[in-house]
Amino acid sequence: MLQQTQVVTVLPYYERWLARFPDFASLAAAEEGEVLSVWQGLGYYSRARNLHRAARIVVEMHDGEMPRDPALIRALPGVGRYTAGAVASFAFDLPEPLVDANVARVLARLLDLRKPVDSTAGHAALWTAADSLVPKTNARIFNAALMELGALVCTPRTPRCPLCPVRAHCRALAAGTAALLPKKKPRRKTILLAEHCAWTVHRGRILLEQQHGPRWRGLWKLPLLRTPVKADPLLTLDYPFTHHRVTLAVFIKRPPARLTDSLRWHPLNKIHALPITSPHRRAIEQLIQSLTTRRAGVECR
Numbered sequence: 189m190l191q192q193t194q195v196v197t198v199l200p201y202y203e204r205w206l207a208r209f210p211d212f213a214s215l216a217a218a219e220e221g222e223v224l225s226v227w228q229g230l231g232y233y234s235r236a237r238n239l240h241r242a243a244r245i246v247v248e249m250h251d252g253e254m255p256r257d258p259a260l261i262r263a264l265p266g267v268g269r270y271t272a273g274a275v276a277s278f279a280f281d282l283p284e285p286l287v288d289a290n291v292a293r294v295l296a297r298l299l300d301l302r303k304p305v306d307s308t309a310g311h312a313a314l315w316t317a318a319d320s321l322v323p324k325t326n327a328r329i330f331n332a333a334l335m336e337l338g339a340l341v342c343t344p345r346t347p348r349c350p351l352c353p354v355r356a357h358c359r360a361l362a363a364g365t366a367a368l369l370p371k372k373k374p375r376r377k378t379i380l381l382a383e384h385c386a387w388t389v390h391r392g393r394i395l396l397e398q399q400h401g402p403r404w405r406g407l408w409k410l411p412l413l414r415t416p417v418k419a420d421p422l423l424t425l426d427y428p429f430t431h432h433r434v435t436l437a438v439f440i441k442r443p444p445a446r447l448t449d450s451l452r453w454h455p456l457n458k459i460h461a462l463p464i465t466s467p468h469r470r471a472i473e474q475l476i477q478s479l480t481t482r483r484a485g486v487e488c489r
């Protein structure tokens with residue numbers, strides 16, 4: 189949940205998630221739609237799907253208990269090297285390394301690593317260093333301390349080197365390069381995209397389209413308009429998507445003569461429980477609010 193999100197933002201979602209899915213068994217038994225619905229607002233829905241699949245594997249293959257073997261942890265869906273190291277060291281105190289953004293910064297400076305930390309070679313150098321440093325005992329405390337060092341002392345812009353407990357070992361401090369590290373690969377150029385969608389509300393129901401692509405599979409969105417529209421949009425809003433910036437424009441459309449397998453009517457008063465992509469939920473809520481305030485009515489005439 190914390191990937192690309194701050195702790196303070198995640199806490200209410202985390203509590204809601206744990207209240208509904210307190211253990212692997214409850215998560216494994218849930219329908220995917222409900223899992224996505226409880227995850228709603230956090231984005232990156234593949235993580236919710238992976239947690240769901242991982243819970244089912246833990247229940248079916250590991251008697252409902254998280255395996256302790258790092259290789260088995262790593263084999264769970266959505267678990268990469270970082271998550272496996274975090275679970276093995278924090279949950280079981282196993283001497284497994286981990287490298288997150290904070291740790292990468294600390295290690296890059298300790299080593300005076302000039303390679304980009306997000307390159308294959310930089311990545312390999314960081315993991316090799318983390319592996320060689322993690323102690324056989326108290327790996328849990330060591331990894332937590334390394335992360336905290338990055339968060340509180342070896343900070344991105346102005347590292348607090350005079351306070352640093354490992355300054356005697358820091359090659360970047362000695363070389364005067366601490367503020368220049370870590371290096372990263374040049375950012376990809378932002379690509380602008382346009383997405384035109386339909387606002388079709390009739391008899392208290394809204395028409396939504398279920399997604400089948402890998403990114404938003406199982407989620408609902410406003411139906412995509414595949415041909416250009418010669419009208420002013422009811423609403424436009426921007427949202428980011430990897431290195432893209434998407435402008436979503438919503439146009440009023442009359443109900444279609446026929447529905448497809450993916451197109452479904454949903455009662456407006458029940459869409460809060462439906463898994464809807466975050467930008468489209470934002471568009472729907474803004475439109476309902478602005479049309480109601482303007483007393484224009486939310487229905488197509």
Ligand code: SF4
Nearest residue numbers: 342349352355358366
């Ligand atoms: S001495 Fe400075 S640059 Fe080196 S690890 Fe400590 S805080 Fe970071």
